[in-house]
Amino acid sequence: xxxxxxxxxxxxxxxxxxxxxxxxxxxxxxxxxxxxxxILRRIGEVMTYAYEHAxxxxxxxxxxxxxxxxxxSWGAFEQVPVVTKEELRAAQAEHPPFGDYLxxxxxxxxxxxxxxxxxxxxxxxxIGGRDWKTIAxxxxxxxxxxxxxxxxxxxxxxxFSLYMGSWCALLGAERLGAAAxxxxxxxxxxxxxxxxxxxQMRPVAFYGTPSYALRIAEVxxxxxxDPHDFGLxxxxxxxxxxxxxxxxxxxxxxxxxxxxxxxxxxxxxxxWAHLAETTSHEGMLCWQDVxxxxxxxxxxxxxxxxxxxxxxxxxxxxxxxxxMIRLLSGDLTRWEAxxxxxxxxxxxxxxxxxxxxxxxxxxxxxNIYPSAIAEVVSSLRHYGGEHRIIVSREETMDTLAVQVxxxxxLDGHVDGIEAFARTASEALRTTLGVNTRVVxxxxxxxxxxxxxxxxxxxxxxxxxxxxxxx
Amino acid sequence: xxxxxxxxxxxxxxxxxxxxxxxxxxxxxxxxxxxxxxILRRIGEVMTYAYEHAxxxxxxxxxxxxxxxxxxSWGAFEQVPVVTKEELRAAQAEHPPFGDYLxxxxxxxxxxxxxxxxxxxxxxxxIGGRDWKTIAxxxxxxxxxxxxxxxxxxxxxxxFSLYMGSWCALLGAERLGAAAxxxxxxxxxxxxxxxxxxxQMRPVAFYGTPSYALRIAEVxxxxxxDPHDFGLxxxxxxxxxxxxxxxxxxxxxxxxxxxxxxxxxxxxxxxWAHLAETTSHEGMLCWQDVxxxxxxxxxxxxxxxxxxxxxxxxxxxxxxxxxMIRLLSGDLTRWEAxxxxxxxxxxxxxxxxxxxxxxxxxxxxxNIYPSAIAEVVSSLRHYGGEHRIIVSREETMDTLAVQVxxxxxLDGHVDGIEAFARTASEALRTTLGVNTRVVxxxxxxxxxxxxxxxxxxxxxxxxxxxxxxx
Numbered sequence: 001x002x003x004x005x006x007x008x009x010x011x012x013x014x015x016x017x018x019x020x021x022x023x024x025x026x027x028x029x030x031x032x033x034x035x036x037x038x039i040l041r042r043i044g045e046v047m048t049y050a051y052e053h054a055x056x057x058x059x060x061x062x063x064x065x066x067x068x069x070x071x072x073s074w075g076a077f078e079q080v081p082v083v084t085k086e087e088l089r090a091a092q093a094e095h096p097p098f099g100d101y102l103x104x105x106x107x108x109x110x111x112x113x114x115x116x117x118x119x120x121x122x123x124x125x126x127i128g129g130r131d132w133k134t135i136a137x138x139x140x141x142x143x144x145x146x147x148x149x150x151x152x153x154x155x156x157x158x159x160f161s162l163y164m165g166s167w168c169a170l171l172g173a174e175r176l177g178a179a180a181x182x183x184x185x186x187x188x189x190x191x192x193x194x195x196x197x198x199x200q201m202r203p204v205a206f207y208g209t210p211s212y213a214l215r216i217a218e219v220x221x222x223x224x225x226d227p228h229d230f231g232l233x234x235x236x237x238x239x240x241x242x243x244x245x246x247x248x249x250x251x252x253x254x255x256x257x258x259x260x261x262x263x264x265x266x267x268x269x270x271x272w273a274h275l276a277e278t279t280s281h282e283g284m285l286c287w288q289d290v291x292x293x294x295x296x297x298x299x300x301x302x303x304x305x306x307x308x309x310x311x312x313x314x315x316x317x318x319x320x321x322x323x324m325i326r327l328l329s330g331d332l333t334r335w336e337a338x339x340x341x342x343x344x345x346x347x348x349x350x351x352x353x354x355x356x357x358x359x360x361x362x363x364x365x366x367n368i369y370p371s372a373i374a375e376v377v378s379s380l381r382h383y384g385g386e387h388r389i390i391v392s393r394e395e396t397m398d399t400l401a402v403q404v405x406x407x408x409x410l411d412g413h414v415d416g417i418e419a420f421a422r423t424a425s426e427a428l429r430t431t432l433g434v435n436t437r438v439v440x441x442x443x444x445x446x447x448x449x450x451x452x453x454x455x456x457x458x459x460x461x462x463x464x465x466x467x468x469x470x
Numbered sequence: 471x472x473x474x475x476x477x478x479x480x481x482x483x484x485x486x487x488x489x490x491x492x493x494x495x496x497x498x499x500x501x502x503x504x505x506x507x508x509i510l511r512r513i514g515e516v517m518t519y520a521y522e523h524a525x526x527x528x529x530x531x532x533x534x535x536x537x538x539x540x541x542x543s544w545g546a547f548e549q550v551p552v553v554t555k556e557e558l559r560a561a562q563a564e565h566p567p568f569g570d571y572l573x574x575x576x577x578x579x580x581x582x583x584x585x586x587x588x589x590x591x592x593x594x595x596x597i598g599g600r601d602w603k604t605i606a607x608x609x610x611x612x613x614x615x616x617x618x619x620x621x622x623x624x625x626x627x628x629x630f631s632l633y634m635g636s637w638c639a640l641l642g643a644e645r646l647g648a649a650a651x652x653x654x655x656x657x658x659x660x661x662x663x664x665x666x667x668x669x670q671m672r673p674v675a676f677y678g679t680p681s682y683a684l685r686i687a688e689v690x691x692x693x694x695x696d697p698h699d700f701g702l703x704x705x706x707x708x709x710x711x712x713x714x715x716x717x718x719x720x721x722x723x724x725x726x727x728x729x730x731x732x733x734x735x736x737x738x739x740x741x742w743a744h745l746a747e748t749t750s751h752e753g754m755l756c757w758q759d760v761x762x763x764x765x766x767x768x769x770x771x772x773x774x775x776x777x778x779x780x781x782x783x784x785x786x787x788x789x790x791x792x793x794m795i796r797l798l799s800g801d802l803t804r805w806e807a808x809x810x811x812x813x814x815x816x817x818x819x820x821x822x823x824x825x826x827x828x829x830x831x832x833x834x835x836x837n838i839y840p841s842a843i844a845e846v847v848s849s850l851r852h853y854g855g856e857h858r859i860i861v862s863r864e865e866t867m868d869t870l871a872v873q874v875x876x877x878x879x880l881d882g883h884v885d886g887i888e889a890f891a892r893t894a895s896e897a898l899r900t901t902l903g904v905n906t907r908v909v910x911x912x913x914x915x916x917x918x919x920x921x922x923x924x925x926x927x928x929x930x931x932x933x934x935x936x937x938x939x940x
Contacts (some may be wrong), residue, residue: 097671107621110644112651112671116663124671124729126649151577160630161654174580177598184631187656192900201567201594229742296831392829 001027006045008318011133018149022362023141032345042317053103056091078302082328088123091201096128104321114162115267118300118365130384138271138290139172141234145278146261150177152204159186165238168272169207195220198230205234209365210242217255218460232258233401239365244352262352269314280342295335298357311357330358363398376427382420384409389456401437408443471497481603488619490614497759500816512787523573526561538720544630548772552784552798568596575793584632585737598791608741608760609642614747616731620647629656635708638742639677645896665690675704679835680712687725698727700750706731709835732822736799739784750812751887753820763807768827779804781827800828833868836903844895850888852877855915870908871907880911
């Protein structure tokens with residue numbers, strides 16, 4: 001296996017020649033059983049490393065009565081307790097700023113990123129220099145598998161901030177020798193300018209969210225530009241499940257005449273595109289030699305057989321700064337055994353990530369927790385005791401609306417009700433990072449519920465059901 | 471002189487030890503006369519290179535009847551015709567996408583950036599891999615001179631898009647071994663989150679625009695946080711002249727209790743911080759061994775003596791992809807001979823960049839040309855024939871308003887006038903990239919003028935005059 005060691009070997013600058021289909025042929029196409037054997041040994045090394053460097057893991061595993069030396073079978077590995085995002089947040093609150101699972105000296109952290117932090121304290125990622133290079137190589141590998149080659153212009157049309165997806169696409173493009181064009185997104189007037197720049201530069205590849213790609217296409221047409229004229233060949237996505245939803249994928253393909261690739265993971269799991277589609281278009285592949293994915297039963301956390309449905313649990317095999325070992329994603333997927341027709345022998349997620357086992361949802365790439373919304377509205381002075389969250393899609397953009405009950409004192413006071421809605425909307429926007437429409441309703445308009453999940457009405461799901469039925 | 475060759479030597483990873491004041495002691499503190507001699511020879515090499523690789527320069531210099539071999543004295547160099555931004559735009563329109571002054575094969579371009587393009591076609595920058603590393607080293611050098619050291623967290627609070635300033639700060643932080651935190655700016659709700667993240671991470675250094683730093687301080691205080699509590703020690707700025715304007719600088723220092731450093735250049739001139747202040751705080755230094763700055767008479771383009779006022783003209787000494795040779799900035803400054811008390815022997819711009827020789831102005835870091843505004847409003851269906859541009863500062867943010875005459879047909883039609891203003895405002899926002907308030911006024915309300923500069927009323931200048939008098 002090429003460049004396969006722990007700690008990961010220094011990046012020696014290997015790049016295939018343009019006609020080669022694989023970055024690391026052996027790692028990508030080897031017998032999956034042999035790969036699993038190598039990975040099990042690697043997991044032992046990573047766990048030993050984490051046990052020695054991270055009080056977080058030592059504490060956790062001591063409490064579970066296990067140590068890294070015990071992990072000599074997949075059965076034993078399935079007994080390793082999963083890590084939850086809440087545990088990471090708690091560790092950082094107690095050991096700021098990176099938590100006691102940071103396994104490198106703070107002075108070796110070269111990049112700081114983080115979650116959007118919609119549920120209180122955000123989680124910071126401290127990424128070491130060695131890992132930064134591994135992230136770059138991994139994304140170069142997956143982008144290579146989509147057909148991106150040295151010299152191609154890669155337009156990154158997503159926000160550059162805490163969110164790692166944009167940075168990973170940029171890093172991958174740089175590492176494989178493409179010309180990276182980090183245009184960004186989210187600023188006033190920027191969509192029209194994206195249209196102008198793509199017309200002028202004619203990039204080969206585009207990275208962004210599916211909904212933003214559809215929005216750009218719409219704005220292009222409004223401005224008399226056919227998105228086909230950008231000349232894009234390859235469009236890769238993350239941040240939303242859209243690219244694996246057939247009607248949305250078809251709409252993007254029809255708008256641009258380009259090949260669509262879904263990628264994903266979760267914020268805590270850079271490299272981000274260790275789940276990535278290839279030219280076989282049979283679903284996202286689990287690039288197991290970088291991050292080991294198990295699809296598990298949401299309750300027992302034991303792996304489900306291929307063709308089964310469950311939630312992905314991830315283990316870093318090449319990350320030394322903040323290795324995640326059995327991080328519970330909470331996402332929902334179904335997996336199958338490889339190989340794909342591209343020749344890679346990785347497991348496949350044929351429908352991508354298509355849901356959540358909890359009630360978290362995503363709006364324009366931001367993870368939103370109903371509990372964060374509940375916290376904001378219930379602290380409003382005139383909160384009437386109940387609310388409903390309505391996620392929808394207007395044209396091609398996700399929208400978030402919240403019906404909020406106002407207290408009886410405001411009954412009949414139009415100005416007061418308006419002020420209440422404005423205050424609520426502003427507070428939600430600040431906490432969530434997305435614009436939120438607040439619809440004030442009188443006390444007792446909404447049915448009371450103890451299940452916060454029932455407070456969310458995701459009309460996109462309805463839309464999807466309709467689209468899939470059609 | 472360390473790492474001083476043409477083409478620039480590969481970056482060998484040199485980083486000083488933390489207690490050393492200079493990155494390259496010889497280059498920074500040498501006898502300025504010896505440096506000038508070396509630079510004159512280097513200019514000959516760069517010009518020969520450009521003449522051989524860029525039809526743009528060959529054409530231009532052939533027309534002027536000169537060739538690189540002629541440049542054996544500063545007198546001869548002053549005869550080299552300046553390059554204007556309009557010429558660059560024209561060259562790119564004729565030879566898309568990078569113009570016939572791109573001196574490396576297109577396949578060697580690793581990054582694409584560009585101007586905001588407020589006057590029609592934007593200018594694309596195609597940056598080669600070697601230059602990308604030189605840019606990193608240069609910014610590491612100037613940030614080192616401010617006291618930033620390996621392991622320090624550097625918070626970049628400015629937009630990551632076309633604008634090179636943010637990327638250069640990021641590159642410099644990475645190259646010197648700091649922990650870069652590329653937070654960005656410009657997205658809904660992001661300022662409050664900047665406050666939260668700085669409170670949580672306590673970065674050592676901040677990069678952004680002066681007006682945004684003041685805005686963050688304001689939002690912090692509104693949210694009950696004293697900006698002093700971020701613990702920032704070093705704040706570096708570009709994109710606006712504010713950091714060299716005494717009352718603004720003092721306001722930032724007072725808000726944060728941090729040391730303020732101004733840096734600058736122009737979009738076409740990455741490395742961007744080749745004008746950069748050091749701990750001597752005597753003004754921005756011209757880091758001549760990277761980019762050679764002459765301050766020249768705006769008409770003759772001959773250099774003015776030290777203590778004189780003029781416009782900077784820039785020449786790349788370490789850039790191979792799109793070298794600029796005598797690029798006319800159009801900015802206004804005054805220069806003095808070094809050395810500074812920090813020991814560097816570079817010329818000094820004691821008041822920074824404080825104006826323009828033309829009528830271009832800057833709003834929230836975006837370069838705005840009155841001609842772009844004229845183009846937009848004069849193409850409106852009901853344009854009444856005249857307009858005025860009012861630049862102001864509300865609290866600490868630049869604001870842009872345009873009084874636009876509507877045609878007589880709309881007289882008395884309130885809805886029509888409102889729709890006219892909305893259309894105008896939307897069109898301006900799209901073209902300029904900043905929100906613009908449109909104030910519709912009847913035809914013949916505004917005095918006619920042939921001088922477009924007189925259409926601009928910059929109230930910030932008045933503010934500045936008042937502040938400086940006080």
